[in-house]
Amino acid sequence: MNFCTDCGHTLVVRIPAGDTVSRFVCDECQTVHYQNPKLITGCITHWKGKILLCRRAIEPRVGSWTLPAGYMELGESLEQAALREVREETGAKIRLDSLYSVFDIEHIDHVYIIYRGVMLGPEIVVGSECSEVHLFEPAEIPWDNIYYPAIKELLLRYKDDLASNSFSLYAGTSEKGKIFRLEQGEP
Amino acid sequence: MNFCTDCGHTLVVRIPAGDTVSRFVCDECQTVHYQNPKLITGCITHWKGKILLCRRAIEPRVGSWTLPAGYMELGESLEQAALREVREETGAKIRLDSLYSVFDIEHIDHVYIIYRGVMLGPEIVVGSECSEVHLFEPAEIPWDNIYYPAIKELLLRYKDDLASNSFSLYAGTSEKGKIFRLEQGEP
Secondary structure (H helix, E strand, O other), X not given: OOEOOOOOOEOEEEOOOOOOOOEEEOOOOOOEEOOOOEEEEEEEEEEOOXXXXXXXXXXXXXXOEEOOEEEOOOOOOHHHHHHHHHHHHHOOOEEEEEEEEEEEEHHHOEEEEEEEEEEOOOOOOOOOOEEEXXXXXXXXXXXXXXXXXXXXXXXXXXXXXXXXXXXXXXXXXXXXXXXXXOOOOOX | OOEOOOOOOEOEEEOOOOOOOOEEEOOOOOOEEOOOOEEEEEEEEEEOOEEEEXXXXXXXXXXXXXXXXXXXXXXXXXXXXXXXXHHHHHOOOEEEEEEEEEEEEHHHOXXXXXXXXXXXXXXOOOOOXXXXXXXXXXXXXXXXXXXXXXXXXXXXXXXXXXXXOOOOOEEEEEEOOEEOOOOOOOO
16 A cells, blocks of 8 residues: 555655554554455355355466355445355355354454355356366365365365254354364453 | 546546446546445444433534444454444443344444443543543433434334343344345345
8 A cells, every 4th residue: 555545645654643542644644544454245055055266267266166156346235145156156046054264364453254044046156266166065075176275164064064953153263274263252 | 536546637527348337537647536425434332321422512413312333444343443433532432242233224324233331330431532531321312312213213112122131133224214124135
């Protein structure tokens, strides 16, 4: 961040009055430019016991299999965002069944809100940001080609939950691929 | 948004190549300036059957009672953000017990992630953005002075949950003060 989006003046970094955190501040028009974590929504989707995954055709991690998920946009609800991401990446029409996981990846300032859902029909289409879309039997999931540790961990849990038909919420911080259940007290 | 934060050039609004949404784009340095919903974390905190609320001393809604909650910062986890907000606004040291609600307020592009927790001691301090901090008996909560409809709705649910000692997750979209449980299918 170099220039003020409002007036175009050069920004400085300092702690604004009444604040405790360094921010990008415009000393010309006094605008404080706050920066915040980004929200990603997506859905673990099943169809007749199989799990819907897509393979990335864009950077980063071209070739990695992952969940359909992406940045939430302005002007949509969390649920609409998850439905849109699944539709864009896999062509699938789905129903959301429940909220499945809420976790952050602190070092990249991302927060994930992941639902579980079910396809309403067998149709899938390879989206523009994907090279493949596939319904995997749980035993056939290409674990070695799922780069993102948190997504791999979540899919492993989902596979177990699907086998036992018992789904609980996984909430916490993803650290080295583990999503910890909430247990944090005073830091 | 008028000027590019990277190079200071005037921005235009158009749909970038490969995108489907209008964005602020710099035709000088080609940067696309994405805008995303903001995340707010907070905690419904109890102490010996009472509920911890704070009264806003800053705009908007000066004088309204509400939960300790605020924007998540870069470089912190969801749980750290919730603990920090409670500490800043009320001085309370707390332990988080569980994730309690995940909801969006679509028309202002806010997403709330609210925990429930318990104080570790009786000390409270009025934070710099508050005019009062108080532990309310559930029957004494000043409902008419809680402006935010979603917060009021959530506190009403929490009051019932506290009475029955049974807490479930409330997820969905806040619309006219109602937090709908997830039930949305294809839009």
